[in-house]
Amino acid sequence: MYAFIASALVWIAAQFGHPGSFPAPNVQFASESRMIGAAATADPRIRDLAAAHRGTLGGLYLPDSDTIYLRREIDLDNPEHQAILVHELVHYVQDQLGIAGSVDTLEAQAYALQERWLAEQGR
Numbered sequence: 001m002y003a004f005i006a007s008a009l010v011w012i013a014a015q016f017g018h019p020g021s022f023p024a025p026n027v028q029f030a031s032e033s034r035m036i037g038a039a040a041t042a043d044p045r046i047r048d049l050a051a052a053h054r055g056t057l058g059g060l061y062l063p064d065s066d067t068i069y070l071r072r073e074i075d076l077d078n079p080e081h082q083a084i085l086v087h088e089l090v091h092y093v094q095d096q097l098g099i100a101g102s103v104d105t106l107e108a109q110a111y112a113l114q115e116r117w118l119a120e121q122g123r
């Protein structure tokens with residue numbers, strides 16, 4: 001997992017025109033209810049986003065702790081599941097670079113890079 005995270009961070013940094021990489025965030029596997037519980041004390045935008053995706057939440061990035069939560073069922077040998085981690089890593093990089101914007105704007109950027117990554121994987 002750590003090798004994948006390191007290579008994904010280099011790829012994401014390049015997409016933002018940033019040379020190099022970033023230190024890896026904390027990544028934890030958790031139930032959806034645990035993720036929603038963790039989001040409950042986060043920024044209201046994150047809390048609302050997590051609640052809106054109840055039942056389909058695959059991952060969540062919490063900037064206050066630089067923690068990415070992935071749903072327990074995620075299999076990081078599956079490229080479709082790896083793409084969920086890529087999406088959350090994009091949010092981590094957005095945070096590290098100080099990229100601000102509305103939730104919709106940040107999500108759109110993360111989904112676009114997630115799709116670009118999948119396309120490069122032949123998906």
